[in-house]
Each structure stands twice: as C-alpha cells, then as structure tokens.
Amino acid sequence: MTAPIALSCGEPAGIGPEIAAKAWSAMRDSCPFFYIGDAAHLPPSTPVARISHPSEAIDTCATALPVLQLDFPAPNVPGEPDPANAPSVVAAIEQGVSLVQSGAASALCTAPIHKKALIDGAGFGYPGHTEFLAALAGRDRVVMMLASDQLRVVPATIHIPLSEVPSALTPELLTETILITAEGLRRNFGIAHPRIAVAGLNPHAGEGGKIGSEEVDWIANLITDLPTKDFTVTGPHPADTMFHAAARVRYDAAIAMYHDQALIPIKTLDFDKGVNVTLGLPFIRTSPDHGTALDIAGQGIATPTSLIEALKLAQRMAHSSKLSMSATKS
Numbered sequence: 001m002t003a004p005i006a007l008s009c010g011e012p013a014g015i016g017p018e019i020a021a022k023a024w025s026a027m028r029d030s031c032p033f034f035y036i037g038d039a040a041h042l043p044p045s046t047p048v049a050r051i052s053h054p055s056e057a058i059d060t061c062a063t064a065l066p067v068l069q070l071d072f073p074a075p076n077v078p079g080e081p082d083p084a085n086a087p088s089v090v091a092a093i094e095q096g097v098s099l100v101q102s103g104a105a106s107a108l109c110t111a112p113i114h115k116k117a118l119i120d121g122a123g124f125g126y127p128g129h130t131e132f133l134a135a136l137a138g139r140d141r142v143v144m145m146l147a148s149d150q151l152r153v154v155p156a157t158i159h160i161p162l163s164e165v166p167s168a169l170t171p172e173l174l175t176e177t178i179l180i181t182a183e184g185l186r187r188n189f190g191i192a193h194p195r196i197a198v199a200g201l202n203p204h205a206g207e208g209g210k211i212g213s214e215e216v217d218w219i220a221n222l223i224t225d226l227p228t229k230d231f232t233v234t235g236p237h238p239a240d241t242m243f244h245a246a247a248r249v250r251y252d253a254a255i256a257m258y259h260d261q262a263l264i265p266i267k268t269l270d271f272d273k274g275v276n277v278t279l280g281l282p283f284i285r286t287s288p289d290h291g292t293a294l295d296i297a298g299q300g301i302a303t304p305t306s307l308i309e310a311l312k313l314a315q316r317m318a319h320s321s322k323l324s325m326s327a328t329k330s
C-alpha cells in the first residue's frame with residue numbers, strides 16, 4: 001500500500017485549514033492524506049482523528065481528517081497572521097519533509113504560507129517553499145512548475161524583484177532549468193520525449209537585438225547548442241504569443257524568464273485547478289497555485305479545487321514512482 005500524503009498546514013490565518021477540511025470531505029474515500037498542524041485551527045465542524053503516525057491515516061481518513069498534531073502557541077484569528085505562530089508554520093513543513101524522506105509519507109503537499117508573516121515572525125530566510133525545500137533536501141537547484149490540464153509553465157527566475165531578473169538569468173540557470181524540466185516531464189508526467197518552448201526576456205524576444213540584447217547575445221545560441229538527446233527545445237519565443245490555444249499545443253512546458261511571465265497565463269487560464277510542483281527534489285512536493293487569501297479567510301467561501309488537484313497530482317506521482325521503483329527492482 002502507498003503511504004499517505006503529508007499536508008502541511010501553511011499559514012493558519014489564511015484559507016489553508018478551511019480548504020484542507022473541504023479537500024478531506026471531497027477525497028476521503030480516494031486519497032488518504034493527513035494534516036500536519038493544530039487541530040484547534042481547523043473549522044469547528046471538521047471531524048478530526050488525531051494520529052500518532054502517518055500509517056494510521058489510511059484507516060481513519062474515511063471517517064475523519066487525520067491530524068498529526070502540532071501545538072501552535074497562539075489561537076487562530078482568520079485574516080491576521082500571528083507572529084507567535086510563524087515558527088510552528090515552518091516546523092510543519094520541516095516535519096512533512098522528514099516524514100516523506102523517511103518513507104512514512106509518499107509525498108508532501110503544502111498549504112500556502114504567508115511569506116511576509118514568516119519572515120517577520122520566524123526570520124524565515126527563504127522567499128518560498130521552493131527554496132526552503134531545496135535547502136532541506138540539499139539541492140542547489142530545483143525548478144518551480146505550475147501545471148494544469150491546459151498549460152505547464154516554469155519561471156526560470158522566481159521570487160526576485162523584476163530589476164534583478166536580467167542579472168540573475170544566467171546561461172547556467174537557464175540550462176539547468178531546461179534540463180530539470182525535461183527530466184521532470186519524463187519522470188513525473190510520463191512524457192517520453194518532452195517538447196520545451198523557451199520564452200524571450202524582452203518584448204518580441206528582443207526584435208533581433210533592437211529591443212534588448214539578451215536573446216541575440218546568448219539565449220538563442222544556448223537553445224541551439226543544448227544537447228537534447230531525448231527532448232526538444234525551441235525558442236526564444238516572443239512571450240506574448242506563446243500562451244494562446246494554438247501555441248500551447250506545440251509544447252509540453254514553457255520556460256518563462258520571470259515569475260509573472262509564467263504565472264499570469266496559468267492563473268488566467270486555470271486559477272482554480274493549477275498546481276505548483278517542485279521538480280528536482282528527491283521527493284514529491286505539490287501545492288495549490290494560490291496563496292493564503294487572507295481577505296476571505298474564515299468566511300467559508302474558499303474554493304478547495306486547486307488543493308484537491310495538488311493532492312491528486314501528488315498521489316499520481318507517488319503511484320508512478322512506486323511502479324518505476326518496483327520495475328527497477330524486478
């Protein structure tokens with residue numbers, strides 16, 4: 001039997017507890033997962049089963065949301081992150097990682113964190129889960145992919161100011177991003193020969209050097225010269241014409257140069273079903289595509305669909321990784 005999925009609570013003052021409870025209600029018969037966080041922060045009507053080990057989630061999930069209890073120091077006020085709780089938010093992620101690394105959990109799914117609240121309350125030294133998980137796993141480079149049925153997209157640079165993008169975008173970063181993405185498409189999405197399309201940095205991909213020089217200086221040559229035995233890479237493509245329906249069928253994933261170039265198209269196309277996946281980690285990690293939504297926390301109106309898709313994708317990825325491990329052994 002596949003181990004259950006660990007769901008870290010994220011910022012409890014956001015919509016994490018509510019969508020966790022709603023996802024459990026929708027998936028209780030099909031996708032065992034357990035919540036790492038404080039049961040007292042969940043909506044009061046949520047049936048809860050406190051567990052002492054992830055394996056207990058398999059049997060309890062049908063009747064109650066399994067909770068691996070982490071006592072937070074402060075009660076939860078929806079919409080108002082309490083700095084006292086910030087270290088426990090980080091501890092929930094760390095516990096999830098340790099359980100997935102030990103094999104007690106098959107995958108980690110993370111509910112959204114409020115980055116500023118963690119920096120202010122816990123001195124969190126990372127711009128997001130992606131970089132924190134890479135550090136915990138001892139990986140120098142991982143890749144953030146946002147995936148839905150309509151589009152997969154990867155920002156080469158992630159949470160940095162726009163003014164820093166041109167200098168952060170190096171040939172080494174772009175090469176590793178393309179290679180990790182190709183491997184992730186093969187391993188996690190079952191695409192034998194992935195097709196990757198790379199966006200330009202500048203308007204019209206630089207218009208032949210007339211509107212920015214990065215494309216002619218190095219991006220085009222890097223794409224042409226990249227050894228691609230088992231994948232195809234094209235570009236640099238003008239980013240403004242890469243995301244309409246006819247363009248999207250030509251590739252399996254688009255590499256964008258910066259955060260909003262990647263996330264605006266997918267959140268416009270599929271905000272309710274987009275999933276954030278970290279590629280290049282030694283374990284499976286998914287997350288909903290949205291954030292903490294403090295503005296609607298505690299109102300009962302949050303949509304759990306992106307979290308449900310994130311849990312389903314984690315389950316599929318865990319299943320296929322188990323199958324490939326048993327094929328390797330036999």
Ligand SMILES: NC(=O)C1=CN([C@@H]2O[C@H](COP(=O)(O)OP(=O)(O)OC[C@H]3O[C@@H](n4cnc5c(N)ncnc54)[C@H](O)[C@@H]3O)[C@@H](O)[C@H]2O)C=CC1
Nearest residue numbers: 111112113114115116287289290291292293295296302303
């Ligand atoms: N994986 C993670 O931990 C992520 C964390 N964040 C963090 O979340 C915080 C808030 O970010 P924002 O930019 O405001 O984005 P957001 O996604 O939290 O909210 C944007 C808008 O979408 C709505 N919304 C979001 N999720 C919803 C849902 N499930 N159902 C109904 N409405 C929903 C919100 O009410 C808000 O109006 C920031 O600190 C950001 O860094 C953002 C994205 C991912």
Ligand SMILES: NCC(=O)COP(=O)(O)O
Nearest residue numbers: 127128129130131276287
């Ligand atoms: N905009 C995407 C996002 O903020 C997710 O970041 P991470 O916490 O998954 O690194």
